[in-house]
Amino acid sequence: xxxxxxxxxxxxxxxxxxxxxxxxxxxxxxxxxxxxxxxxxxxxxxxxxxxxxxxxxxxxxxxxxxxxxxxxxxxxxxxxxxxxxxxxxxxxxxxxxxxxxxxxxxxxxxxxxxxxxxxxxxxxxxxxxxxxxxxxxxxxxxxxxxxxxxxxxxxxxxxxxxxxxxxxxxxxxxxxxxxxxxxxxxxxxxx
Numbered sequence: 389x390x391x392x393x394x395x396x397x398x399x400x401x402x403x404x405x406x407x408x409x410x411x412x413x414x415x416x417x418x419x420x421x422x423x424x425x426x427x428x429x430x431x432x433x434x435x436x437x438x439x440x441x442x443x444x445x446x447x448x449x450x451x452x453x454x455x456x457x458x459x460x461x462x463x464x465x466x467x468x469x470x471x472x473x474x475x476x477x478x479x480x481x482x483x484x485x486x487x488x489x490x491x492x493x494x495x496x497x498x499x500x501x502x503x504x505x506x507x508x509x510x511x512x513x514x515x516x517x518x519x520x521x522x523x524x525x526x527x528x529x530x531x532x533x534x535x536x537x538x539x540x541x542x543x544x545x546x547x548x549x550x551x552x553x554x555x556x557x558x559x560x561x562x563x564x565x566x567x568x569x570x571x572x573x574x575x576x577x578x579x
Contacts, residue, residue: 420486429487432521444509450537452544454551460542461550461557463535467527468492472502475558485523492543493558504547511540 410416417423425431450456465474473479475493482489492502503511515536518526527536542554550558 420484422486424486436519440510440513444507444513446509448508448512448537448541448544450534450541452541454553456538457542457545457550457554458557459535460538460540461554463531463539464492464542465557465560467531468539469562471523474560474562475555477562479562487522489523493546495547499547501546503543504545506544508537508540508544511543512536515540 417425464472469479471479471482471485471489472492473482473494478491478494479489482491490502495501514524515531516526516528518524531539542550
């Protein structure tokens with residue numbers, strides 16, 4: 389019986405020591421190209437979905453109309469397109485992140501475009517709070533509540549016909565060179 393207890397104690401001590409060494413010497417997958425840990429998707433998505441189900445607001449605070457769609461398209465172009473792409477063009481940045489960034493104007497089966505199968509309240513929660521360990525920032529201190537609802541309602545309707553003004557904004561090609569270009573040097577101040 390003593391050997392059995394000794395074996396259990398050694399096992400209990402070796403497990404944390406082994407985990408510490410695994411982390412200490414850089415073996416966990418930390419690079420984007422690394423394969424995910426076993427059950428990583430479940431470990432992150434189960435609590436995320438539970439939290440969204442608990443906290444997501446119900447009805448949208450804005451109407452699904454042309455003004456909302458156009459305002460949402462402006463916000464989307466300024467804040468979201470860099471990672472999530474535009475209609476007809478995937479983002480090069482979003483495709484090189486882990487986890488991969490959903491391309492919100494791309495169909496992923498059965499007529500579903502982006503997150504159009506999610507309630508606007510779920511998208512609003514994600515926009516407002518961000519998603520930890522995914523690169524999705526929280527916009528609750530960047531955008532107003534109305535702006536977050538406008539982009540959320542727009543995305544909820546991505547699978548439906550949108551007003552021409554909104555479509556023009558959403559189909560303009562991404563100009564990543566302008567977003568990533570180095571700032572211009574300061575002008576000569578009278579020298």
